[in-house]
Amino acid sequence: MTPGLGSYLIVSGILFAIGLVGVLLRRSPLVVLLSLEVMLNSANLALVGFGRYVGGQDGQVFALVVMGVAAAEVVVGLGLIVAMERRRLVLDTDQLVELRG
């Protein structure tokens, strides 16, 4: 008796929803980045789960590519946070509105 594909997809969906709430509600850019990681990881879980149930290695390759993209995204995001800190800006996503259209 092993858990089926559906159980992994449900866990992945719950994690994605939690990450989404964090991205939308938190105001500290650092915590927004952490929530984004939760969302990316939930997508990875779905990819690996589908890959296992279809029976090819493709899903795992996709998950590895997502990990690389996530690492790049973290570098740029954290670089932005360091740049904001160096310019003495308030680290609050509700006050950083200069790029608003």
Place this chain on the structure above:
Amino acid sequence: MATVVWFVASACAIASALAVIVQRNPFIAAIALLGNLASLATLYLLLQSDFVAAAQIIVYAGAVMVMFLFVIAYVGPHAEVPDERRHTWQLIAACVAAGAILVEIALAVGRSTLDSAASVEDSFGSPQAVGEVFLTRYVGAFELVSLLLLVAAIAGVVLGSGPRPSRVVDERQRRVQEARDLAASRAGDDR
């Protein structure tokens, strides 16, 4: 046995994800994310994806989290938004969006017919098997990711070594202005 491990790992993953978004202290949120990553690695092992689980621990729990903790330590107390009040409509909208995604996934899973796993040989998920597919069929994606990481590394250097902090610049401008004013007043006295 697998069901027990699945249940414990899933519960840990969901609990730690909740901790990430609820914690006010970014340091504790980052540690909670570490727990989330470890639980997900356990789930990958259950899915026989050994190499992805190892990469998850080394790349995420190792490199990415060290970077996060470094920046949290660099930013220090500024990382916490002191008064995290939010509009009620934001809370409602976020919960509606999350609920919509959950309902959608529940409906899709309920109707799926993919519940029987494919039978795979023991080498499934081993570095050889993954690497063979990665470096033949998906070699284009492999090269693109390497290019992306190079660009991201350059972006990190550029963003991290921008102009001086504005306070220092302001101080310098103020001194230059003072010197100019002094020179102008002296020129006025000479006349």
